[in-house]
Amino acid sequence: MCLDENILDRIKKYSDGKQQGPAVLELYPTLRCNSRCLACLVPGMPKDILSEIPSERYLEIIREASELGVYICYILGGGEPLCRADLIYDLVEKIKYYKMKGMLTTNGMFLSESLAKIMAAMKWDFIHFSVDGPDAYIHDQLRGVEGAFERAVEAIRSLNLWKKRLSTDKPSIEFNTVLSARNYHVLPRIFRLSKEQNVDYITIIPVIIHLEKMQDLDLNNIPKEELLKSLRETREVALALKINSNIEDLLTGRFSQTGVNPITPGMLDDNAKDEVKAPPKLVDICKAYCLKPWYHLVIQTDGGVGPCCNFQENECNITNEGIREIWFGDYFNNLRKLMLNRQPPPGCLKCSQTLQADGNRRLVEKLSKSIS
């Protein structure tokens, strides 16, 4: 069963009154980083960068996640997860011990040959490399560190080597590319690079302008025709080289150049109800503002918990409560109620349409089909 099917199955069971744990557990082990990316949002976060959940608690969290039937754990940054390399070695081992799927996002600079071998041997599921340029000149500028490109490519080479030696197609290697005014014109070349590196998928993420100093990255600075020309050329490269990506979503306009959600939090739908009685019908869940509170649990670096990475001011903290208490407790129940009433909570103001529209639209389409 793939992730979408797993999520839909949970939502259907929830609608039948059966309690369901989250399908996705997203972890941000650290905000520390070995890069200085121009598009990084960490400097704008109201967080203590050194406030991190202890490693022992992380290992309990993975056990709790497995007991709740979590389908996949994402290890992301924030900062660079491999700045806590000892923890990451333990985390990936525990995640696989409990037979969950796993995804690690990294800039690749600390991904050693020994870790590449371990990940291939354990058949880790996905490694996402943050790659913003087709060469050292562009990538290193955007990542703010000399040598970043060389080290990332070396890590990918090591992984490919170990996959071949161990005759496995795992981990799947993917690129996450932040699209900005500084690299939109080289996107076709990034796709060509991905082919050379045996990359299975590219996710293009339009930059979100979090801070004043990021203005020169803003895609709004680029004439629309010029941007579209590059995206169309990229689609041709993707088709010719058979590269899987979300390029089509970008070309069909399903992304925001500003990243600012056009809907004001707290805005009431005309048909909003005063009270939502549980369990809601599937048709009502299909109309929810966002489905994340039904399947997605994010644990921030300091232990704050929310339905997605945009929730920085967190009411619940994993250092005081277990996942089960939080997921089935008042905070998440209230979030579900707000989404059903189409009253998005304040965290949703910072949502990019890529994050909300893409995931939500795809799931709602599938959910609607399954009940029609």
Ligand code: SF4
């Ligand atoms: S910020 Fe976006 S993705 Fe996150 S819960 Fe709100 S609408 Fe959903």
